Amino acid sequence: MVFVVKFSKEAIISIKSKMKNLILVVLFLFLAIPGFAVVGQLETVKGKVIDAKTKEAMQFVNVSVRKEGSTVPLTGAVTDNQGVFQLGKLEPGTYVLNISFIGYRTFEKNFTLDSPDQNINFRIIPLEEDSQMLGEVKVVGQRSQMxxxxxxxxxxxxxxxxxxxxxxxxxxxxxxxxxxxxxxxxxxxxxxxxxxxxxxxxxGLSADNRAQILEQMPAESIERIEVITNPSAKYSPEGTSGxxxxxxxxxxxxxxxxxxxxxxxxxxxxxxxxxxxxxxxxxxxxxxxxxxxxxxxxxxxxxxxxxxxxxxxxxxxxxxxxxxxxxxxxxxxxxxxxxxxxxxxxxxxxxxxxxxxxxxxxxxxxxxxxxxxxxxxxxxxxxxxxxxxxxxxxxxxxxxxxxxxxxxxxxxxxxxxxxxxxxxxxxxxxxxxxxxxxxxxxxxxxxxxxxxxxxxxxxxxxxxxxxxxxxxxxxxxxxxxxxxxxxxxxxxxxxxxxxxxxxxxxxxxxxxxxxxxxxxxxxxxxxxxxxxxxxxxxxxxxxxxxxxxAYKEDYFSLFPSVxxxxxxxxxxxxxxxxxxxxxxxxxxxxxxxxxxxxxxxxxxxxxxxxxxxxxxxxxxxxxxxxxxxxxxxxxxxxxxxxxxxxxxxxxxxxxxxxxxxxxxxxxxxxxxxxxxxxxxxxxxxxxxxxxxxxxxxxxxxxxxxxxxxxxxxxxxxxxxxxxxxxxxxxxxxxxxxxxxxxxxxxxxxxxxxxxxxxxxxxxxxxxxxxxxxxxxxxxxxxxxxxxxxxxxxxxxxxxxxxxxxxxxxxxxxxxxxxxxxxxxxxxxxxxxxxxxxxxxxxx
The missing domain is CATH 2.40.170.20 (TonB-dependent receptor, beta-barrel domain)
Structure with a gap:
């Protein structure tokens, strides 16, 4: 099924005029973020990051590799939706793998490559929630809120x-x-x-009753809120904003x-x-x-x-x-x-x-x-x-x-x-x-x-x-x-x-x-x-x-997602x-x-x-x-x-x-x-x-x-x-x-x-x-x-x-x-x- 969206000339002009400043802001943020060298396509290092407590895969975790003794990353990546990361080809040498995510302890692991064709598989890497000591003062870290x-x-x-x-x-x-x-x-x-x-x-929540139900539900019973702004076909398409x-x-x-x-x-x-x-x-x-x-x-x-x-x-x-x-x-x-x-x-x-x-x-x-x-x-x-x-x-x-x-x-x-x-x-x-x-x-x-x-x-x-x-x-x-x-x-x-x-x-x-x-x-x-x-x-x-x-209405609809x-x-x-x-x-x-x-x-x-x-x-x-x-x-x-x-x-x-x-x-x-x-x-x-x-x-x-x-x-x-x-x-x-x-x-x-x-x-x-x-x-x-x-x-x-x-x-x-x-x-x-x-x- 193909969906065609048409706009009038007036609508296009209006949107352009209203969104001009917004687009400039977005471009500025994109250009302001520092880039790094492009990673090669061949795999050298890979692994999977999970939460040590829940055993669930962790997405968007920051992964980088640096030379031993250096503080400058050579290459980096983020984990995908399965928690998996892959890094490109490295020269023989001794390196440090660094894995970090807000609210978790940073993981570091030394490894050595003996030849350019060698691959390193770290398999499962569990990250633990962060509680740390600063000097003589005890500071207990809270779980990352987002x-x-x-x-x-x-x-x-x-x-x-x-x-x-x-x-x-x-x-x-x-x-x-x-x-x-x-x-x-x-x-x-x-x-x-x-x-x-x-x-x-x-x-059982609907637009008719959810205001009353949410007003009665105590805050202390809630663990987390998930916001899905553009849900895939797996989820109900009800609610145009998510x-x-x-x-x-x-x-x-x-x-x-x-x-x-x-x-x-x-x-x-x-x-x-x-x-x-x-x-x-x-x-x-x-x-x-x-x-x-x-x-x-x-x-x-x-x-x-x-x-x-x-x-x-x-x-x-x-x-x-x-x-x-x-x-x-x-x-x-x-x-x-x-x-x-x-x-x-x-x-x-x-x-x-x-x-x-x-x-x-x-x-x-x-x-x-x-x-x-x-x-x-x-x-x-x-x-x-x-x-x-x-x-x-x-x-x-x-x-x-x-x-x-x-x-x-x-x-x-x-x-x-x-x-x-x-x-x-x-x-x-x-x-x-x-x-x-x-x-x-x-x-x-x-x-x-x-x-x-x-x-x-x-x-x-x-x-x-x-x-x-x-x-x-x-x-x-x-x-x-x-x-x-x-x-x-x-x-x-x-x-x-x-x-x-x-x-x-x-x-x-x-x-x-x-x-x-x-x-x-x-x-x-x-x-x-x-x-x-x-x-x-x-x-x-x-x-x-x-x-x-009775007033009846029956209809069938398709909801694609990409x-x-x-x-x-x-x-x-x-x-x-x-x-x-x-x-x-x-x-x-x-x-x-x-x-x-x-x-x-x-x-x-x-x-x-x-x-x-x-x-x-x-x-x-x-x-x-x-x-x-x-x-x-x-x-x-x-x-x-x-x-x-x-x-x-x-x-x-x-x-x-x-x-x-x-x-x-x-x-x-x-x-x-x-x-x-x-x-x-x-x-x-x-x-x-x-x-x-x-x-x-x-x-x-x-x-x-x-x-x-x-x-x-x-x-x-x-x-x-x-x-x-x-x-x-x-x-x-x-x-x-x-x-x-x-x-x-x-x-x-x-x-x-x-x-x-x-x-x-x-x-x-x-x-x-x-x-x-x-x-x-x-x-x-x-x-x-x-x-x-x-x-x-x-x-x-x-x-x-x-x-x-x-x-x-x-x-x-x-x-x-x-x-x-x-x-x-x-x-x-x-x-x-x-x-x-x-x-x-x-x-």
Whole structure:
């Protein structure tokens, strides 16, 4: 299948003008990096680098060779996606092999070449994590918080001090290129069309519920975050900007190991948790239990000006809101792996979230709209209960050290029940006061099944085949019942505000990937075929399922991917890739139910939305030094049938819905620098520069008198994020995280710039078994979302905020026997045998 991308002359000129400075910056960085002599093509030295602890292959590790007694490298390379390195021809002599990677101890090995034709094979070289002594002062090194892999960036967050005592949303907001807004919406590189996984699977998360789930998931349960900006055909193509994978902790140390944690914050919230892990060589098991109560408050303002046909102000509607909530969930997680044989492994894992949260809100209105109230006060009181989780059963068979079959089945039930009471009193010019009362109950029942089988076969160190199947079968039932009246006693069923929404989506996919390498050239090509079936049905009051025809949509799509890489001299790596992506509309966007939580701002969905399709192109450059890493990425994405929220006035009421408005183009560059200074300061800096263009559109919603129009809009935006980790004497650790987001384009307007600063400090005692952490989130109290929107007959300014400045105090105690002699004696022979097998299978 061939995809052809066409651009208008105007679009090309616009992109060129907006990206000129960006291209100059990229070229400058490329040219500024020093080069080394070109390496010969014949092999002399090769080997494979692995993590000494996990036994996993390590990619992009810097490898160099120098003459014995010299400090100047003669030649260098970086390891590929299998952890393998190859160096060119050397003259006879005595040399030193140097292998380095941030967060690991440098490995050095002397070797001698007796003849020009001699080859040296170091086979398996394990790198150990770095803990070092500087003079008389003990400084304990932290694990590197970021590393690059062939198709993703990995951020280790288990030692993230700034997020201690927080939630998964707090962790994500501190990840480079990732942002979380006031409503819990996650975005990647400025786009909210992103897929979020837990442990490599959807785990029941969808755009409808993930904000609530991430707000309930404790930060201390997360080990690392994987960011995949342009996933290959092996992965789901859902989410035009990529995939964020949240990997939960699952310790694999020998013996037993665990920790207890308790904390409080300055808003009156508190949390407590405990976990234990056990590994006997035959069984790996873990258990985690925690509770977290969160107290939050937020608010907002909205000023709307109504305009006449000439654009002159004629009236206004202003409102201020205030809300606060409290509550929290129990988080439970358990699982284990039983090693039936050395080649067969059975895995059972589960996690669950159970809890409730209460919320109170107050909206104060002022208006001079003729015939409307001059002031109004609307109070809300709601309670939301969440019960759900994930249960997974897996089986893995290792045909060899380089070939395996992995089969998993998972069940994901999520129930979110909510009840809300709204009472409103409005005062009119004639001093007439009108009262209204509403009680609304909404129960969301969501269930999904995932079946997945993945086969991997590495025929050699330079050739690998991947193939698999994945089926996702999801069902959602969301009834909403509303009672309305002037008072609670007079409230009766409101037929116009009854809704039961059924949403079924089945996606079946098969993929094949092939990866190979010739000398310094690597490639990976694959294709994924997906058949999607969607069935939605919206029932009104008194209607049965058979009374209403369903809206169905079935389609088959192909998603190719191509990845190319070339290993340049002296540790430089260049990658180019292309993928096709999709973003399907989700339940809330499709549900035509009218939401009247705010009677002056009414929203509803559109069941006739089409999915977005995107073509994504990316070029990556990576350079590793001994203590520094630089990654430069340039990307371009064009999207058809962009789904956007549109707003329009109907009478004096603002209405909003969703529509496939037009096409968009996005281009940008991402710079990631990882610097380790003097083994004390670890600095990660990310800068994103991106250009967005949204074509103009015209759309007439059902029942509207005038079409909603939007002019072609384009802008150049940028954001920056810096994470600084200090390892100080006396077992002190400090972390600072700062971010800045420039003005950003949205449909019918823009969002203003904002910034934030988080900080944390930790002190360890008793050989690091006990630690005390103090963390502050949004310590400048600056995290606010300000937007300007306009349309036919109105312009509006809105500002929203939540929680604000919060300080957490957390105490953690670690215990265990990580070096249990029984386990070590049992495991040592097997580990040695595995190492020998790896050496035989790898070369």
């Amino acid at each position: 590393k690059f892999e062939i198709d993703k960036k990995v951020f280790n967050v288990d030692e993230n001090i700034s997020s201690t005592g927080g939630t998964a949303s707090d962790v994500l907001s501190n990840i480079p290129s990732v942002d979380v807004d006031n409503d819990g919406e996650v975005s990647l590189r400025g786009s909210t069309s992103v897929t979020v996984w837990i442990n490599g699977k959807a785990s 995939i964020i994978n949240i990997v939960l902790k699952e310790n694999r140390k020998a013996g037993y190991y665990g920790s207890l944690q308790a904390g409080v914050d300055t808003r009156g919230g508190w949390n407590t948790s405990g976990n234990i892990n056990y590994n006997s060589g035959k069984i790996d098991a873990y258990f985690n239990l925690g509770y977290r109560k969160r107290i939050s408050d937020g608010g907002g303002i909205s000023n709307r000006t109504n305009l006449d046909e000439a654009g002159n102000p004629v009236s206004y509607l202003n409102q201020t809101s205030d809300n606060n909530g409290h509550g929290g969930p129990v988080f439970l997680r358990a699982g284990g792996t039983y090693h039936l044989t050395t080649r067969d492994h059975l895995n059972l894992a589960a996690f669950g979230i159970f809890g409730n949260r209460k919320q109170k809100g107050l909206i104060d209105y002022e208006s001079n709209i003729p015939g409307s109230f001059i002031s109004s006060l609307r109070a809300s009181n709601s309670e939301n209960k969440m019960r759900g989780g994930n249960l997974e059963l897996g089986y893995k068979h290792d045909f060899s050290k380089t070939s395996n079959l992995d089969i998993t089945a998972s069940w994901n039930p999520w129930n979110m029940d909510g009840s809300s009471i709204y009472s409103q009193s409005s005062l009119y010019e004639d001093e007439r006061e009108v009262f209204s009362y509403q009680r609304q109950k909404s129960d969301v029942r969501s269930t999904s099944w995932e079946l997945q089988a993945d086969y991997v076969n590495s025929f050699s160190e330079n050739n690998k085949l991947e193939a698999g199947y994945k089926g996702t079968f999801s069902h959602q039932n969301s009834p909403v019942k509303t009672y309305s009246g002037e008072t609670e006693e007079e409230a009766s069923p409101d037929e116009a505000l009854f809704n039961r929404f059924y949403y079924d989506q089945d996606i079946q996919a098969a993929y094949v990937n092939y990866a190979g390498r010739f000398n310094k050239f690597g490639f990976q090509a694959g294709v994924r075929g997906e058949y999607s079936h969607t069935n939605t049905k919206s029932l009104g009051f008194g209607q049965e399922k058979g009374d209403v025809p 990845f190319l890489s070339y290993e340049l001299p002296a540790g430089h790596e260049l990658q180019v890739n292309y993928t096709r992506r999709i973003s399907r509309p989700w339940g809330h966007q499709l549900n035509p139910f009218v939401n009247i939580t705010d009677s002056t701002n009414i929203s509803f969905g559109n069941p006739y939305l089409d999915p977005e399709f995107s073509n994504a192109y990316e070029i990556n450059y990576i350079k590793n030094w001994e203590n520094h890493t630089l990654s430069v990425s340039a990307y371009y994405r064009n999207t058809n049938d962009v789904i956007q929220r549109i707003r329009y006035l109907e009478g004096e009421v603002m209405k909003s819905t969703y529509e496939n408005v037009s096409k968009s183009q996005s281009a940008g560059a991402e710079f990631v620098a990882k610097n380790n200074f003097s083994r004390i300061l670890d600095l990660t800096t990310t800068v994103n520069l991106y250009y967005n263009k949204l074509d103009g559109f015209s759309y007439l919603p059902a029942g509207a008198e005038k079409a909603v129009t939007g002019k072609t809009n384009e802008d150049f935006s940028w954001n920056a994020k810096m994470i600084a980790n200090f390892s100080l004497p006396a077992s002190f650790s400090v972390q600072l995280t700062g971010s800045y987001d420039s003005k950003q384009l949205i449909a019918q307007g823009y969002r203003k710039a904002n910034y934030r600063l988080d900080a944390g400090v930790r002190k360890a005692f008793w050989d690091r078994k006990l630690s005390v952490s103090v963390s502050g989130r949004d310590i400048l109290d600056s995290r606010k979302w300000k937007t300007e929107t306009s349309g036919d007959g109105f312009r509006q300014y809105a500002e929203n905020w939540r929680t604000g400045r919060t300080v957490n105090f957390t105490l953690t105690y670690s215990f265990g026997n990580m070096k249990a002699s029984r386990n070590r004696n049992q495991q040592q022979p097997r580990e040695n045998n595995n190492m020998m097998n790896q050496m035989e299978d790898s070369f």
